[in-house]
Amino acid sequence: MGKKKNKFLSSKDEKKIIEAIQKAEKNTSGEIRIHIEFESSTNHFDKAFEVFEQLEMHKTKDRNGVLFHVSPTDHSFTIIGDEGINNATPDDFWDEIKNDVLKHFKKEHYVKGLCEGIKKTGKALKKYFPHQKDDVNELPDEISYN
Template sequence: MPDITQYISTQDEKEIIDAIKQAEKNTSGEIRVHLENKCPEDDAFDRALQIFEKLEMHKTELQNGVLFYVALEDHQFVICGDKGINDAVENNFWDTTKDIVISHFKQEKYKQGLVEGIIKAGEELKKHFPYQSDDINELSDDISK
């Protein structure tokens, strides 16, 4: 089984984490990225929901967590937002963000796709969940695998 680093290098991971930190600077929202080679479920959205729960993203105070789930070998990608953010954004927001990410993935620019999607999600989170002086980072910015 190919290593994830075939798709996303250690340096790419650092840049993705930096994008998460940048995106979260102006919002109380939380963004996570989960990478795996293959999706062990028949449906990638079901898998994303499992990871969302495993990472305890549903426990944020304002229900404003966003997960970028990627199964690299299977070419599966899901953006999964919690209730608070899903209720706030326009209906097509996740689709337009997903289109940006996938357009880069098709060119094998995985890092660039994730970075641009994360920044776009952060801008939307900022509109609905602006940073408050007492905000704490509720979830790790590290990439889970």
């Protein structure tokens, strides 16, 4: 899960996305990560789930990690929420956020889409996992690549 130089996000884009994650995480104890996958895949959900585990996102105290898995090569976007979120939220919890992100992606506004999705995720998670005084940032905010 190293850092790969890519033409998908500039360092300025990365900075904007990381700032959006940090801002969103101020409202919730939930943890948000972005992973950019350049390897093509036939099953994006399985691949995203594999990355979720490789990034050890299932090891948060409240099991409230969220992964935005982006595959520019395959034009795919998957959201994986850990079991703490999935047990506390309705089945269609991610649908609106995913649709909003994809609307921006279709116009090739990737950074705007990700930032908007991150912001909405932070707001949505606040209801179920409000920020606590003793919260610590359990997962890194930087973007991972493969």
